[in-house]
Amino acid sequence: MPRPRQPSWATLFVRQFRSPLIYLLLGAAILAHTMGEAADTAFILAVLFLNALIGAIQEGRAGASAEALERIVRQTARAEREGQVIELDAGDLVPGDLVLVESGAAVPADLRLVAGSNVLVNESLLTREAMPVAKLADASVPALAAVADRETMLHAGTTIVSGRAKGVVVAIGMHTQLGAIGTSLRSSNAPLPPLMTYMKRLSRQIGLMTVILVGVLAVTMLVRGTAPDQILLLAVALAVSAIPEGLPVAVTVALAVAGRRMAARHVIVRTLPAVEGLGACTVIATDKTGTLTLNRLSVEIVLTETGEQIAPTSMGASIPTLRRIAWAAAACNEASRSSAGEIIGDSVDVALLRFAEKAGGMERNVRLALMPYEPKNRFASVAVRSESGIDVLAKGAVETILPMCDAVDDRVHRAAERLATDGYRVLALAGTAVADVDAVDLAHPNGLALIGLVGLLDPLRPEAGPAIRACRSAGIRVCMVTGDHPATAMAIARQLGLAHRDGQLLTGAEMERLATNTDALQAAVRGARIFARMDPSQKLTLVEALRADGEVATVTGDGVNDAPALQAADLGVAMGLGGTDVARGAADLILTDDNFASIVAGVEEGRVAFANIRKVTMFVLGTGLAEIGTFVVALLAGLPMPMTAVQLLWANLITESAQTAALALGRGEGDELARKPRASGGHVVDRAALALLLPPAIAMAAFAGGLFCWELSRGNTVIESRGSVLLATVLFQNIFALTLRSEGRPIWRERLTSNPWLLLGVAAALLIQSAAFTITPLAGLLGIVPPDLASIVVCIGGAVLTLAAAEAAKFARRGRALPQDRLIALM
Structure with missing residues (x-):
């Protein structure tokens, strides 16, 4: 089936203008125009264009990454050509080819059955009939029979449940029955992933609080005699600076980057939420053959x-x-x-x-x-x-x-x-x-x-033992699920260091006997590390028992009968080399090398992705709070507005954006596999996150308000004073972003090159701000003049103050940190 085309760059660019905040900015541009502020109008429109361009590039790259990952996982077919059986890409089949299929395979084209043995096919994608249907090569079928009644046909997209079959290709691509309904399949809108739903809800909640706060500020300014048009323009700027409308896009970018990194480590992501979902994994139920072993039986x-x-x-x-x-x-x-x-x-x-x-x-x-x-x-x-x-x-x-x-x-x-x-x-x-x-x-x-x-x-993979030990350090319990004899399974588990006593082994038959006693079954599963002589149905029972016990279960599988367990798990992992099409279709992740160590690498990348999303969120919220707080301090002190609307937009959409994107590209702190799994369903912004972002944001707001008052007391003009506040705001962004490279380690213990993209982002923000002070037309547009040496020194002092507040928050968090009591002793 041809893949749906990705949206063009022009479409992506236009799509960026569907945001409520964009409508606010357009309203601000119209308001500035009616006020006769041509320069402000031009600047706001330029910001709109730049913001849309950056958003389109980010979304386009994320989509291209997802499409590239899809292309890595190829569907292959076995065909007879000139009397020889060959394996080829399913897209290379042509009408007339003889194709061989077996249980677990997805039918690659519409086939007329010529031979078969005990063939049962799942045609639910086409007929909505859940039960498998039998296929017979010699059946008599009316010429105009409905799809569900064509006993001699195997249709593209359906799956072989059992048996073996040979068929001749009669239709490919869009000419198949699946192709006929492909357009409607592609047009259906999938629901938003949980993380994206949460981020959108968070943005709306913060937006509502911001609107209320901005409303209070606007009323206060109106009472004090500020011009209504100035109040409206400033209110829009404050709303744009504080409402994290770009968070969902930033999350998508972070997940797409993590997906590319996972692909480089042999883990293909079929759904983006699976990237960060691995970070919450508490148990991995893995197959033995080919995953813990080399699959080189002799x-x-x-x-x-x-x-x-x-x-x-x-x-x-x-x-x-x-x-x-x-x-x-x-x-x-x-x-x-x-x-x-x-x-x-x-x-x-x-x-x-x-x-x-x-x-x-x-x-x-x-x-x-x-x-x-x-x-x-x-x-x-x-x-x-x-x-x-x-x-x-x-x-x-x-x-x-x-x-x-x-x-x-x-x-x-x-x-x-x-x-x-x-x-x-x-x-x-x-x-x-x-x-x-x-x-x-x-x-x-x-x-x-x-x-x-x-x-x-089957020789053990040399990397399997170290990977299991890494899981133990990461607080992840590893279970081996196999159809082997219990004695064989236990012998291999001992070699891997996975289990050491017979009480850690549970057979499928024993699980069957406990099936009616939920508490006893969960207790038995909780204490087991090895599950031997397991049928696919028992594997599903195991997954359900793990989840009922509060575990976040990652399960591997390669056969057609593993599909229910893969779908029931929090994260299903299919084998890319030895797995069936059905298993790959049911999984969230696919291992291109069928190696258990790759799952552990995926867990590490998943934790890095979630940490990056969390850091981006804290950075955006912290800087937004600091900017609003600066206005609150100024109003309480009876001072003029500390920044104009244009200056706020500059700080929020120009200097801040480069650092926000760079934080999403972090490669981790190096100790991701030494931490316990995050709580299932845990929020990105929790109490710990608030404890880290509020102290520096409050310190910055207090300092910026005090700086504005000090500048005015020195006899500086409002324009000169606002330039100092803008510089302090940019420096705060720089320092806050650098401290967020690690939530636990102090900044001086973090390698300077741990996130080179962030260093580039910080440098870019400083260069852009320096240009704003030194290029006369730009300085005039922003309404600023270069601060003197005393002001620069004080602004640097403010950056040091916010650094101290951020590091004090980290120190307090380290002091409250509890031991990893959730780590599971796999002994």
Whole structure:
């Protein structure tokens, strides 16, 4: 499906004029024009243009980042061309291609089914029918049948719930059934993410308080004889300076920047709120295979039907028993070689096929019927014809296959348990000869004879252990969820340092028994670190139990049956390499390297993003409060207005903007993974934030009011005095922004280059203000003159005063800081 086009720059520019504050500024420009203030009118209009231009650039870059991230996650398809199976981009399919799909795959085009086995498809996107529907290649379908009645068709955008199928492409892109409704799908308006909703609500609340306060100031000035037109112009300027209308855009920019950084660390963000959501994560329930391990399974041990081990040195030898086990492993297998000679398929099947090739078990067989492997069944079965006749073979978990066999030596059970305890993934192979394939139910085979067992190993990722320890430091509990035998799961958990005693392991069967007792289930889940022999439905139960217990759960998954758990979790993480299309579609994040360490990197970036949003918010609110406070002090002291409307707009929209944007680009303080998770649902502006922003804002307001009074007492004119106040305001912005690089560490312990963009922003603000004092036309427009040396020294002293207030607030916060009592002892 072609992606919807991003808005043009012109559209983005025009969109910036839909803000209520923009309407206020337009009103101020009209008012200034009617007052005959041509210079003020030109300045306000120039500010409007510049503000719209900056907003369009920021929004455009954020949209481009999101679009670039979407392009990273490609949908691929398996197609037969010239007798070879190849993997290609779904966008490269053409009508006439033969496409192979299996459970978990998204159908890449409209396909006419030519072959299929137990095919169930979720067509809810097209038909709104929640239940999967069966598809049959030989069904008879009327020519004008409705979409829901086309049993021989697989439609683009639908997903394969179970089974395998082959179909010929009959329509692609906008010519598919999904393409026909694509326009209506794209036109639907998605609800705002929670964080954006909160920021908009915060802006409205602050706006309401500002309007009330400005109204009080306006009445006071009117009583004192100030001209009504001047009051109106000043009221607009105060409202613009104090109402944080740009916060939602700043948040979007911060999240988009974090999304790009996450992509560089192998985490693709499908929804922007997921960026900061990771910062609140308290538990990660992760798969084992491919996430904690390298997903490079290999057969390391082979046991005969009596439990005897075949020496590893004999793997390539021509031993009849070994060859029969290898033959069964190759025959009951869905992996195949591509045209490039690479073995493609499920990791277990790939490992078994490599083993079979090495052990000489690659005999010619004709597959007569297949029961594909599905996680809920824990086995696969097949009927094949060989030179010796027809055989039915089954492959799967030991506890699933052995009950299908007539007689099993007790030594086999003991040997399998021993291998599982040593960390091997153990599979059993069994089979029997039959006279007629139609007499066999592949879904329920029985009367088989055990052929042998294979023990597979998947090396642990070297970075998995350190990543788990990093989670422990960050106050995040890590749980391993696997379908493996409990002994295998516990052995691997011990190697990772994830668990050390059997009481930390819970099986899917034990969870089923506790399902009716919510308190007991939550207590069991709370104490467990390893969840073994888990079915997808039990994984969903686990997620629900974690969330009911107050956890913010991040869950990984790769299969079609993982989709419900991924959707139920606070954050779903799908695998980009080994995951299914369904899992990726249900997830909030996608790992391009399927690596657990990348999740931890994502958590770190998520915490950095939230901290940046918080710093931007504190900076905008703190400077706005300081400016309003300056007017309050001046009015209480019976002084003239300390700044004009144009000067306020200059300070708010020119010198402040560069620093606001730079704060959103911070790379963190370096200790993000040493802190506990923030409270779920916690506000950006909480008591701690107010405690950090109010003291410097109050100090600045008091100082600026006192500075204005001092300048007037020295015999300076109002214009000269206002220039000093404007300089003090800019210096306050500089110092306050620099102190906000860290909420805890004092400014002198923070590296000067910790946020180089902020240094550039501060330098830009100082240069712009210096230009305003020295360029005569600009100084005349702002109504200022350069302050003398004494005034400059006093203004620098005011900056030092606000620095002291900010650092005192940090010191008080450090003194009140509590130990990280929420850190979970993963022992």
